[in-house]
Amino acid sequence: MQNLATELTERKRLQLYRSRQTLESPQGVLVRIEGREYLSFCSNDYLGLANHPQLIEAFKQGADRFGVGSGAAHLVTGHSYAHQALEEDLAEFVGRPRALLFSTGYMANLGVISALTGRGDLVYEDRLNHASLIDAAQISNSRLVRYPHLDLARLTTKLAAQTRGQRLIASDGVFSMDGDCAPVAELAQVAEQADAWLLIDDAHGFGVLGRDGRGCCAEQIAASSNELILMATLGKACGTFGAFVAGSEDLVETLIQQARTFIYTTAPPPAVAWASRRALQLVREAQPLRDHLDKLIERFRIGAGQLSLPLLPSTTPIQPLLVGDSGEALRLSKALSEHGILVTAIRPPTVPAGTARLRITLSAQHTHEQVDRLLDSLQDLCGVSRNAAC
Numbered sequence: 001m002q003n004l005a006t007e008l009t010e011r012k013r014l015q016l017y018r019s020r021q022t023l024e025s026p027q028g029v030l031v032r033i034e035g036r037e038y039l040s041f042c043s044n045d046y047l048g049l050a051n052h053p054q055l056i057e058a059f060k061q062g063a064d065r066f067g068v069g070s071g072a073a074h075l076v077t078g079h080s081y082a083h084q085a086l087e088e089d090l091a092e093f094v095g096r097p098r099a100l101l102f103s104t105g106y107m108a109n110l111g112v113i114s115a116l117t118g119r120g121d122l123v124y125e126d127r128l129n130h131a132s133l134i135d136a137a138q139i140s141n142s143r144l145v146r147y148p149h150l151d152l153a154r155l156t157t158k159l160a161a162q163t164r165g166q167r168l169i170a171s172d173g174v175f176s177m178d179g180d181c182a183p184v185a186e187l188a189q190v191a192e193q194a195d196a197w198l199l200i201d202d203a204h205g206f207g208v209l210g211r212d213g214r215g216c217c218a219e220q221i222a223a224s225s226n227e228l229i230l231m232a233t234l235g236k237a238c239g240t241f242g243a244f245v246a247g248s249e250d251l252v253e254t255l256i257q258q259a260r261t262f263i264y265t266t267a268p269p270p271a272v273a274w275a276s277r278r279a280l281q282l283v284r285e286a287q288p289l290r291d292h293l294d295k296l297i298e299r300f301r302i303g304a305g306q307l308s309l310p311l312l313p314s315t316t317p318i319q320p321l322l323v324g325d326s327g328e329a330l331r332l333s334k335a336l337s338e339h340g341i342l343v344t345a346i347r348p349p350t351v352p353a354g355t356a357r358l359r360i361t362l363s364a365q366h367t368h369e370q371v372d373r374l375l376d377s378l379q380d381l382c383g384v385s386r387n388a389a390c
């Protein structure tokens, strides 16, 4: 039996120890931790919906109407009118025939990949894909083939090398720790030529990108009726909780029969689905918020550029500063928190070794002044050094 204490100590020594902070306030750009208020650049609540009065109201109405627990799995008696109505709203919104709710995005990815592939099949994944997509390929028992980040030429070569079995390409739509976007239209072409499934995980694009916030696949879906499978989460820009997969009638029926993370789990509380329906309405109407968010992103990038900060190339609300060393990333994160600013240090294994970073996320609830305050603090901590690791 391994000695847990020794392993934990080793983790600390490597600056890889993880711990939690307890929020005493709702999620937002201003949060309270241990009695102190912080300006936060950490959440994925990109539109500030998590604590929106209309969502709170819808959640309460949902609880009044449907109670708290769903009491059973979807295939038993847990599938409520709230879930059904939300699935219909989601399918209509993204422009696919059907959508299927999952309790979490992690479970949705596991469910889709293991329902569609198995032993003898191949799953092709961008090297920087989210852990849930990687784990999904592993539990499906198919062979995981990783290709260099955004390198479709290499993906094409790897696809050509192996033609037996089912093949599925999976990619983050917006890369969660990098903020850059997958070339969805090109991926769809590659998939079509290889007769492979394409699964796009749009956890960070849904609600933020595309017309009315339909996400990074909006144009691709509108332009063609191909078999693109869209997965997106409701716990980020939508401000609630859960996830869905959208696709053809046959795809969704197959998932209902085969996706174990859909079948063998209790349906989420219906009131959450009820609140998600309202969130979807708010997302549709949120163009002014998205416009403001774009301005904040531009302001931050210009300011960070003037300070020669090591920004990654991203046009989304995820604006990471590449630090490299895990200890240094932690030190910067701690120093920022002493300035009253929260920014999470992201370290391996969440990101590749040697690429620890500060993952700054912007929200439509931030003001220009708050972005300037972040830039001022970064300037204080990093000086105007041109050194890549601040």
Ligand SMILES: *Cc1c(COP(=O)(O)O)cnc(C)c1O
Pocket: 103, 104, 105, 106, 107, 130, 132, 172, 176, 201, 203, 204, 233, 234, 235, 242, 243
């Ligand atoms: C957050 C995230 C998930 C997991 O979604 P949850 O609903 O939080 O389980 C999946 N994929 C990506 C890219 C994510 O960022």
